[in-house]
Amino acid sequence: MKEQIETIQADALAAVAAATDERSLDDARVAFLGKKGSLTLASAGMKDLPNDQKPIMGQALNVARTAITQAIDEKKAALEAEADKKSVEGIDLTLPGRELLQGGLHPLTLVKDRAVSILRRMGFALADGPEIETEYHCFDALNTPDDHPARNEKDTFYFDSGKLLRTHTSSVQIRTMEKASAPVRIIAPGSAYRRDEIDATHLSVFNQLEGLYVDKDVKLGDLKGTLEYFLRAMFGTDTEVRFRPHFFPFTEPSFEIDVKLHVKGQEPKWIEVAGCGMVDPAVFSSVSDQRKDDAFDPENVTGFAFGMGIDRLAMIQYGIKDIRLLIENDARFLQQFA
Secondary structure: OHHHHHHHHHHHHHHHHHOOOHHHHHHHHHHHHOOOOHHHHHHHHHHHOOOOOHHHHHHHHHHHHHHHHHHHHHHHHHHHHHHHHHHOOOOOOOOOOOOOOOOOOOHHHHHHHHHHHHHHHOOOEEOOOOOEEOHHHHOHHHOOOOOOHHHOOOOOOEOOOOOEEOOOOHHHHHHHHHHOOOOEEEEEEEEEEOOOOOEOOEOOEEEEEEEEEEEOOOOHHHHHHHHHHHHHHHHOOOOOEEEEEEEEOOEEEEEEEEEEEOOOOOOOEEEEEEEEEEEOHHHHHHHHHHHOOOOOOOOOOEEEEEEEEHHHHHHHHHOOOOHHHHOOOOHHHHHHHO
């Protein structure tokens, strides 16, 4: 048996030496040291040996296993070294290293995260909803009449199924009220879609941040104080903010909010950033009808809602005069925010 072990060792060392890659080296390992390998099968024969022969054969097996294992390790290291050498062939290792460019968050992401952080500290929770919406959640529940321009195919992207790409994230407010009960205090950041002509201040796909607060005895002063605090927390305590009376189907009274934009080398100008107002009782009635209860009975609750363009907030935050810069992905423009 000793001669058999020596023969197996010699064959194994020859197979290891002949291996040209890691695959063939592993095949040699399995052939001799695997569960059905030659040396493993020889070890199984130890039980049939006389007791006085077992120590001698055991030592021979250990010597053979150690020699084969060491040869495999050395061959593996040699093959890896050879592969490393080939991987750098033709490369001048004396050349200076190339700078590894660091990425960064997009300015829209930076502004959204900042806005959400401020509103979360004010007690608003995050809410989400589908971007492909029904007419009910996008228009009907928000007291939008059938002849409103927003419902026209020239203004809204419709599918053949009758569904549409949401024109605002106000639909999330409706879906939230369908499931929750007052008090409700949520914000809904997300994408919105409109058939707007793309220019320096408009995009057909833009980012919006909607908010809703519903409780007992919510007043207009609560809305004004919330948004003034938010905008000054975003842009600085000396930020100029103005509210202009406006009309929205889902709020009454309604306002548009402007913030003065300062761009270096240009005269400051007012730019619209948000729309807001007290939730119209008709919206609460629609939600109550859908829920079939009085959780949002307009006789018992009031609330305010607001919506703003994150793209517009970014323009004010960074003094960007053309909104199209935010979607053109010009690295020369974006790298200043990294």
